[in-house]
Amino acid sequence: MAAARYKMISIPEAQATVLQHTPVLESETVPLSAALGRVLAETVTARDNLPPFPASIMDGYAVVSSDGPGEYPVVGDAHAGCSTENLSLSPGHVAYITTGAPVPPGADAVVKVEDTQPAAAAAAGGDAGSQQRRVVICKAVPAGKDIRQVGSDIEAGAVVLQAGERVGVAEVGILATVGAASLPVHRRPRLAVLSTGDEVVAPETENLGPGQIRDCNRAMLLAAAAGAGADAIDLGIARDVEGHLEGCLDKAIAAGVDVLVTSGAVSMGDRDLLKPLLERKGSVHFGRVLMKPGKPLTFATLSLPGSSRQLLVFGLPGNPVSSFVCFNLVVVPALRKMSGWAQPQLRRMQVVLTSPLKLDPERPEYHRVVLGYGRLPPACGAAAGQLGWFATSTGNQISSRLLSARSANALLELPRAEGVLEAGSTVSALLIDDLGFMPQAETDVPATEGFFA
Numbered sequence: 001m002a003a004a005r006y007k008m009i010s011i012p013e014a015q016a017t018v019l020q021h022t023p024v025l026e027s028e029t030v031p032l033s034a035a036l037g038r039v040l041a042e043t044v045t046a047r048d049n050l051p052p053f054p055a056s057i058m059d060g061y062a063v064v065s066s067d068g069p070g071e072y073p074v075v076g077d078a079h080a081g082c083s084t085e086n087l088s089l090s091p092g093h094v095a096y097i098t099t100g101a102p103v104p105p106g107a108d109a110v111v112k113v114e115d116t117q118p119a120a121a122a123a124a125g126g127d128a129g130s131q132q133r134r135v136v137i138c139k140a141v142p143a144g145k146d147i148r149q150v151g152s153d154i155e156a157g158a159v160v161l162q163a164g165e166r167v168g169v170a171e172v173g174i175l176a177t178v179g180a181a182s183l184p185v186h187r188r189p190r191l192a193v194l195s196t197g198d199e200v201v202a203p204e205t206e207n208l209g210p211g212q213i214r215d216c217n218r219a220m221l222l223a224a225a226a227g228a229g230a231d232a233i234d235l236g237i238a239r240d241v242e243g244h245l246e247g248c249l250d251k252a253i254a255a256g257v258d259v260l261v262t263s264g265a266v267s268m269g270d271r272d273l274l275k276p277l278l279e280r281k282g283s284v285h286f287g288r289v290l291m292k293p294g295k296p297l298t299f300a301t302l303s304l305p306g307s308s309r310q311l312l313v314f315g316l317p318g319n320p321v322s323s324f325v326c327f328n329l330v331v332v333p334a335l336r337k338m339s340g341w342a343q344p345q346l347r348r349m350q351v352v353l354t355s356p357l358k359l360d361p362e363r364p365e366y367h368r369v370v371l372g373y374g375r376l377p378p379a380c381g382a383a384a385g386q387l388g389w390f391a392t393s394t395g396n397q398i399s400s401r402l403l404s405a406r407s408a409n410a411l412l413e414l415p416r417a418e419g420v421l422e423a424g425s426t427v428s429a430l431l432i433d434d435l436g437f438m439p440q441a442e443t444d445v446p447a448t449e450g451f452f453a
Ligand SMILES: Nc1nc2c(c(=O)[nH]1)N[C@H]1C(S)=C(S)[C@@H](COP(=O)(O)OP(=O)(O)OC[C@H]3O[C@@H](n4cnc5c(N)ncnc54)[C@H](O)[C@@H]3O)O[C@H]1N2
Pocket: 195, 196, 197, 199, 200, 213, 214, 215, 216, 217, 218, 263, 264, 265, 266, 267, 268, 269, 272, 293, 294, 295, 296, 316, 317, 318, 319, 320, 322, 399, 400
């Protein structure tokens, strides 16, 4: 019997080994326009107060609150963007003010325009020769009403974003607010993707020759790398001869990438040449993992000439689903760690099965599912009708059938066991996509009572 050369290790051991060999990449300074999705390498503080001046929240009149309702002369206008240098209020006077304008010194509240009226005399054409505008304040307001005090949104010197935080859309706005026109973020990982196999031909091949199939892994893994925030390059297809595979590996080294992701050539056939090559060029940390799909998953590191850095090599199995699953389970956390994520692991949640699932007695299995949120369907038995997260299987899970990954936003973690897990069972699931893009709209989920009233 042909013995497998590599010790079979557990999934957590494989993931820990990968992260142990994965560095956090150094920082670089990027303009704010390029910061989306990056992880901050330094804490950002506010250089000034927001608002920097007491600002009106409403269009209306700046008043001295102790004056109360009554008719008052309007001594000036404070528009957004103006200076109040030449405008100050004494009791018995008001100033017209717009939203976002500085409140003039002396005023301590704003009365919104809906709570005022034009003064009758002024409306009728002025009061006996004095051209002064007047207004009737109809409502008493407390001091501070409708004024944003200096620093009430952001105080000067306050930490607005921590090192290690990911820059999303709101964070771009926050950075712009504090004047961070450029900022230090962790460098994006550089990654190369290589397919292997004599049977594999370019996707644009119209008529397949005998024994040929189109290369789906390369396009998919390039897309996955881009989705995970890496800069990816395409190394093409390596033929099943050692010289060619080695030439491709050398190209990855010459390109200066941080990560090489290959697919295929890691199992037990006479043309599975990757592991021996990696042994020769570097260190193979594992070559078999107890998981389905993805058993021959391989991870190696190679020293780079003239550098203290190491090239991380992920030898993903050739079956497209195995490649897809393994990329999510080990490459995504590695790319996240490189990019500066403090917690790079995939997020786990508990979900309810909507159909019975057969278990594998030999390997723990990652079953691709579409998660939805809503009333659990009748198939969930006793839990039916409750609100919760539920998982719908993508069907036949054979590792050649990439349609089983279509729309999948999670991988169920099914234990290695005999038998079937019944519908209605709760299992853990790892998120592989943004739940905001759930393919199914939530069903029958009520909004908070009274929300639309
Ligand atoms: N004797 C054994 N044979 C196999 C074992 C085993 O333990 N003992 N493991 C099986 C498992 S599990 C897997 S997974 C595969 C992995 O094989 P390889 O990683 O060596 O991949 P290949 O043999 O090159 O290809 C497998 C399969 O995938 C197709 N393929 C490969 N590359 C692509 C691509 N870029 N695009 C689309 N499809 C691709 C290839 O044609 C094969 O059908 O090994 C089992 N064998």
